[in-house]
Amino acid sequence: MNHCLNPRPIIAEFSGRALRHNAQRAMAQLPLGGQMLAVIKADAYGHGLIEVAQCLATHVHGFAILELAAARRLREQGFKQPILMLEGFFDPSELPALSQLGLSTVIHRDDQIDALAQASLDQPLDVFLKLNTGMNRLGFPLSKAISAFERLRALPQVRSVTVMTHFADADNARGTAWQLKRLDDAWPAIATQRLSFANSAALLSGPAKRELLGDITRPGIMLYGASPWGAGDSAKTAGALDLQPVMTLKSQIIGVQQLAAGERVGYGGSFVAERPMTVGVVACGYADGYPRHAGNQAPILVNGIRTQVIGRVSMDMLCCDLSAIPEASIGTPVTLWGRGLPADEVAEAAGTIAYELFCALTARVPRVWID
Ligand SMILES: *Cc1c(COP(=O)(O)O)cnc(C)c1O
Numbered sequence: 429m430n431h432c433l434n435p436r437p438i439i440a441e442f443s444g445r446a447l448r449h450n451a452q453r454a455m456a457q458l459p460l461g462g463q464m465l466a467v468i469k470a471d472a473y474g475h476g477l478i479e480v481a482q483c484l485a486t487h488v489h490g491f492a493i494l495e496l497a498a499a500r501r502l503r504e505q506g507f508k509q510p511i512l513m514l515e516g517f518f519d520p521s522e523l524p525a526l527s528q529l530g531l532s533t534v535i536h537r538d539d540q541i542d543a544l545a546q547a548s549l550d551q552p553l554d555v556f557l558k559l560n561t562g563m564n565r566l567g568f569p570l571s572k573a574i575s576a577f578e579r580l581r582a583l584p585q586v587r588s589v590t591v592m593t594h595f596a597d598a599d600n601a602r603g604t605a606w607q608l609k610r611l612d613d614a615w616p617a618i619a620t621q622r623l624s625f626a627n628s629a630a631l632l633s634g635p636a637k638r639e640l641l642g643d644i645t646r647p648g649i650m651l652y653g654a655s656p657w658g659a660g661d662s663a664k665t666a667g668a669l670d671l672q673p674v675m676t677l678k679s680q681i682i683g684v685q686q687l688a689a690g691e692r693v694g695y696g697g698s699f700v701a702e703r704p705m706t707v708g709v710v711a712c713g714y715a716d717g718y719p720r721h722a723g724n725q726a727p728i729l730v731n732g733i734r735t736q737v738i739g740r741v742s743m744d745m746l747c748c749d750l751s752a753i754p755e756a757s758i759g760t761p762v763t764l765w766g767r768g769l770p771a772d773e774v775a776e777a778a779g780t781i782a783y784e785l786f787c788a789l790t791a792r793v794p795r796v797w798i799d
Pocket residue numbers: 467469514594626627628629646647648649650656
């Protein structure tokens with residue numbers, strides 16, 4: 429970080445070592461002969477597209493993404509791996525680019541097959557036929573699965589067809605079996621196709637069988653070191669799952685206030701001091717991507733010691749309780765989440781998930797890769 433250009437002490441540190449560790453962890457969960465597309469949509473869940481792709485390039489079989497401009501950037505930077513477009517194409521005019529860039533595409537609607545049939549392409553596409561097995565988001569209804577598959581397979585514009593579905597409940601008690609049963613019932617010979625099913629939660633749940641996970645898995649959040657189960661289940665926290673945080677959001681104490689009993693903190697005075705106490709002011713607010721709903725809720729580390737966010741989170745600052753950390757003063761390091769404080773715990777305190785915290789990190793936060 430250039431200190432003259434960025435004197436404000438907030439910084440997001442990224443660990444390539446942790447990212448590679450998590451990727452190896454994911455690879456170890458694959459069925460025999462299984463493959464893995466690292467999901468790097470949304471600027472690699474806020475971690476930085478190119479940096480993450482560089483770090484993972486030799487560890488994964490390919491990437492999954494959904495922004496065409498980002499896929500183009502990957503090709504321009506020399507990445508030759510398979511890249512799957514998770515929402516497919518939005519307009520037929522994108523098809524020549526998909527073909528030229530050698531991108532694989534999801535097909536989830538009939539009109540996309542029509543568009544493919546009419547396109548003249550440099551090279552045929554690998555397509556992923558997305559079936560709706562109960563998520564009820566994207567995908568063909570199961571009653572149309574086989575006919576859509578046969579149509580695609582007959583097209584000269586199509587090189588291969590992988591059958592894909594997405595799990596709605598891989599991270600909760602309903603699990604994935606009910607969706608797989610629907611698929612089996614609708615398509616008895618499904619096992620003879622190339623399959624793509626698992627997200628992080630399914631991959632971590634195992635067992636490592638292709639009937640359950642597919643041949644081509646699509647983990648996202650676990651690569652970044654958060655748990656699909658969040659912080660609630662002690663057996664499935666990121667730490668318990670042997671996942672390491674990739675992003676650590678850090679800042680410093682930039683102000684200290686001594687409060688008398690009855691004094692309030694921040695906008696609206698939502699925190700009231702019950703006794704005399706010391707309050708630390710941290711250079712981090714919701715304009716940096718820190719969740720506003722974490723006010724009066726979230727844990728925070730000051731000098732490595734866990735304490736509490738107090739009062740409302742404001743745009744550029746938040747406050748924390750320094751009562752039990754007498755050594756804290758101006759410049760004392762603070763960790764908002766990451767090493768030593770799982771993002772899942774902060775997310776839970778804010779009523780959200782680590783996915784959202786990562787994606788919400790804003791452009792004004794300087795970023796550095798530390799290893
Ligand atoms: C985002 C996404 C994934 C990755 O999910 P995680 O829970 O982050 O592992 C997998 N498949 C599809 C279709 C997605 O959109």
